[in-house]
Amino acid sequence: KQEVTQIPAALSVPEGENLVLNCSFTDSAIYNLQWFRQDPGKGLTSLLLIQSSQREQTSGRLNASLDKSSGRSTLYIAASQPGDSATYLCAVKGSGNTGKLIFGQGTTLQVKP
Amino acid sequence: SAVISQKPSRDICQRGTSLTIQCQVDSQVTMMFWYRQQPGQSLTLIATANQGSEATYESGFVIDKFPISRPNLTFSTLTVSNMSPEDSSIYLCSVAGTGETQYFGPGTRLLVL
Numbered sequence: 729k730q731e732v733t734q735i736p737a738a739l740s741v742p743e744g745e746n747l748v749l750n751c752s753f754t755d756s757a758i759y760n761l762q763w764f765r766q767d768p769g770k771g772l773t774s775l776l777l778i779q780s781s782q783r784e785q786t787s788g789r790l791n792a793s794l795d796k797s798s799g800r801s802t803l804y805i806a807a808s809q810p811g812d813s814a815t816y817l818c819a820v821k822g823s824g825n826t827g828k829l830i831f832g833q834g835t836t837l838q839v840k841p
Numbered sequence: 842s843a844v845i846s847q848k849p850s851r852d853i854c855q856r857g858t859s860l861t862i863q864c865q866v867d868s869q870v871t872m873m874f875w876y877r878q879q880p881g882q883s884l885t886l887i888a889t890a891n892q893g894s895e896a897t898y899e900s901g902f903v904i905d906k907f908p909i910s911r912p913n914l915t916f917s918t919l920t921v922s923n924m925s926p927e928d929s930s931i932y933l934c935s936v937a938g939t940g941e942t943q944y945f946g947p948g949t950r951l952l953v954l
Binding site for chain 1 (some may be wrong): 882883889899933947
């Protein structure tokens with residue numbers, strides 16, 4: 729049974745700092761991995777999608793990496809801003825591509841001005 | 842990308858009643874997914890809804906409690922039946938877009954008293 733873990737559960741950093749969020753999964757047979765952002769009281773916004781054959785994806789100040797063999801992904805946020813404050817969720821889709829996502833518990837980020 | 846709308850955005854309901862949540866997508870999709878996010882928790886898949894067939898429910902979720910309709914390729918409903926306070930959650934509709942990115946609606950925030 730696939731399990732997804734995110735560390736740390738919460739993180740508080742000063743504005744401008746570079747930071748790394750971690751995601752680990754127990755079954756390396758994944759179809760893809762996706763990072764989402766969730767603002768309080770809102771739905772999910774897709775940030776980055778990494779296919780199982782890829783090693784990393786970049787979008788602006790965000791860079792996500794994937795190491796399937798070790799069951800790990802990281803989300804790197806460069807030059808953090810107060811507007812980055814949100815909960816970041818990692819989710820994996822199994823190799824059968826049934827569409828089902830298994831989510832981690834999330835990392836709640838606070839960027840202080 | 843896919844644009845998803847949900848109705849209602851929030852509701853407060855009495856114990857023992859039922860609520861039907863609507864999900865509308867701006868493009869035709871084969872599979873639609875319903876997730877639940879309990880307070881302080883991550884997302885859990887309730888069921889997958891395919892047009893023209895019965896929904897597929899995940900372990901722990903049953904059709905009598907969460908009946909789903911999927912009348913066409915752009916619309917689905919989820920009913921939360923015979924509600925109890927434990928059903929207080931955010932209910933989110935989701936679809937897979939082009940490139941396998943998963944998109945989510947804004948969610949329906951349900952409080953059961």
